[in-house]
Amino acid sequence: MATRRMSAAESAHPDVELAEAFRCGGPDSLRRVYDRYGPAVLHLAARGLATRADAEDVTQATFVAAWQGRETFDPERGSLLGWLLAIARRKVIDRIRVASREHRVADRLRSLPEPTPVEPGPERVLDRLVVADELGRLPAEQRRVLELAFYDDLTHQQVAAVTGLPLGTVKSHLRRGMLRLRKRLEVDGVASGS
Amino acid sequence: MSHPDPERLVLLALGEPDDAAAGHLASCAHCAAEVASLRAVADIGAESQEVRDLPAPPASVWARIEAAVERPSTVDVPILRPRRREWLRLAVTAVAATALGVAGTLGVGALRKEAAPTVVARATLEAFPNAPVGAGGEARVLGSGDGARLHLHVTGLPLSTGYYEVWLIDPVTMRMFSIGHLTDSGDVLLPLNSTVDLRQYRVVDVSAEEYDNVQTHSGRSLLRGTLTN
Numbered sequence: 181m182a183t184r185r186m187s188a189a190e191s192a193h194p195d196v197e198l199a200e201a202f203r204c205g206g207p208d209s210l211r212r213v214y215d216r217y218g219p220a221v222l223h224l225a226a227r228g229l230a231t232r233a234d235a236e237d238v239t240q241a242t243f244v245a246a247w248q249g250r251e252t253f254d255p256e257r258g259s260l261l262g263w264l265l266a267i268a269r270r271k272v273i274d275r276i277r278v279a280s281r282e283h284r285v286a287d288r289l290r291s292l293p294e295p296t297p298v299e300p301g302p303e304r305v306l307d308r309l310v311v312a313d314e315l316g317r318l319p320a321e322q323r324r325v326l327e328l329a330f331y332d333d334l335t336h337q338q339v340a341a342v343t344g345l346p347l348g349t350v351k352s353h354l355r356r357g358m359l360r361l362r363k364r365l366e367v368d369g370v371a372s373g374s
Numbered sequence: 375m376s377h378p379d380p381e382r383l384v385l386l387a388l389g390e391p392d393d394a395a396a397g398h399l400a401s402c403a404h405c406a407a408e409v410a411s412l413r414a415v416a417d418i419g420a421e422s423q424e425v426r427d428l429p430a431p432p433a434s435v436w437a438r439i440e441a442a443v444e445r446p447s448t449v450d451v452p453i454l455r456p457r458r459r460e461w462l463r464l465a466v467t468a469v470a471a472t473a474l475g476v477a478g479t480l481g482v483g484a485l486r487k488e489a490a491p492t493v494v495a496r497a498t499l500e501a502f503p504n505a506p507v508g509a510g511g512e513a514r515v516l517g518s519g520d521g522a523r524l525h526l527h528v529t530g531l532p533l534s535t536g537y538y539e540v541w542l543i544d545p546v547t548m549r550m551f552s553i554g555h556l557t558d559s560g561d562v563l564l565p566l567n568s569t570v571d572l573r574q575y576r577v578v579d580v581s582a583e584e585y586d587n588v589q590t591h592s593g594r595s596l597l598r599g600t601l602t603n
Binding site: 211223240243251308311312329330333351355358 | 381388390412419422423430432435438442443589
């Protein structure tokens with residue numbers, strides 16, 4: 181029963197509808213998906229790669245690959261953002277490997293260690309993007325409570341004072357919100373998930 | 375041993391002091407694991423602030439995406455390729471339409487509206503040995519430049535679990551690209567990119583493809599013909 185209610189609520193979400201339009205190749209859906217998630221994909225690529233040009237190349241390649249393979253996107257297995265970021269992450273890693281291979285050719289004598297991506301690493305950045313997206317999907321009041329706890333480092337009493345919400349409500353929002361973020365990370369994240 | 379309330383574990387994970395709950399963790403692996411997992415979420419949550427309002431990529435990136443998805447290439451997918459379920463529905467519709475005797479009318483009507491475009495090249499499509507007996511067809515290039523289209527009329531290909539894809543091939547280099555797929559009516563009009571040199575890419579090929587997300591030619595050509603003026 182609870183599961184059914186949840187999936188009904190999810191299917192009504194505009195992001196879910198956008199994902200479905202994209203999967204079906206709907207008109208303008210690529211543009212809308214790009215407008216919605218292009219900044220996140222570029223951010224992930226830019227954090228993993230040395231140059232801005234490489235990051236833009238990966239962003240372009242990610243959306244082209246996603247569009248060509250849109251029928252393979254399975255909404256049951258994760259969100260569209262998670263899927264796009266997974267494609268982008270693979271492309272970032274490929275780029276790092278190619279760069280490293282070129283490096284090896286230039287310097288055969290030294291056996292290089294596995295490429296170490298620029299900190300904090302694409303996995304961590306991907307998780308941040310997924311959490312930021314899920315925060316954006318939370319009910320406004322719950323999101324506000326979590327943001328005050330995360331970004332302003334307020335205690336639950338301080339959050340209650342700032343928002344005027346009862347303590348019990350604040351604690352309940354924190355718990356429900358945290359559980360939802362954790363669940364989303366299990367589905368779409370890297371460090372906490374697969 | 376009684377576990378602390380789940381909400382207290384969340385507050386602990388968020389960094390609020392709670393000596394009693396913290397003490398409990400030392401002796402309870404279950405709650406310790408729960409707090410560790412929530413703390414990981416809280417850490418990422420705090421870091422998510424920096425990705426909340428990200429700038430859009432420069433306009434040039436979108437321009438390149440648009441160009442890449444519109445340009446036919448060997449790794450391109452026809453934009454209007456139906457999903458399997460739609461394909462089946464189209465197949466059913468086509469059968470129903472045939473039963474009513476309107477499919478041909480619709481096809482011809484659609485073509486007639488084009489005010490008799492000039493046929494600039496045509497090819498007779500011959501069946502490969504692996505094609506069903508009696509399969510064949512005709513390809514005609516209508517018009518030139520931006521409005522150029524390839525009209526295919528194909529007969530004798532059965533409904534399949536996959537789909538039939540149409541390719542233009544350069545017989546010298548064997549380079550090829552997809553220009554679209556057949557519909558079940560047997561007649562299809564496919565737009566041609568105005569930059570395509572049909573003297574070079576002059577072989578029209580129809581292949582049997584599966585819904586496998588492999589965008590290259592399956593190697594199973596059924597019909598083929600060479601365009602001539």
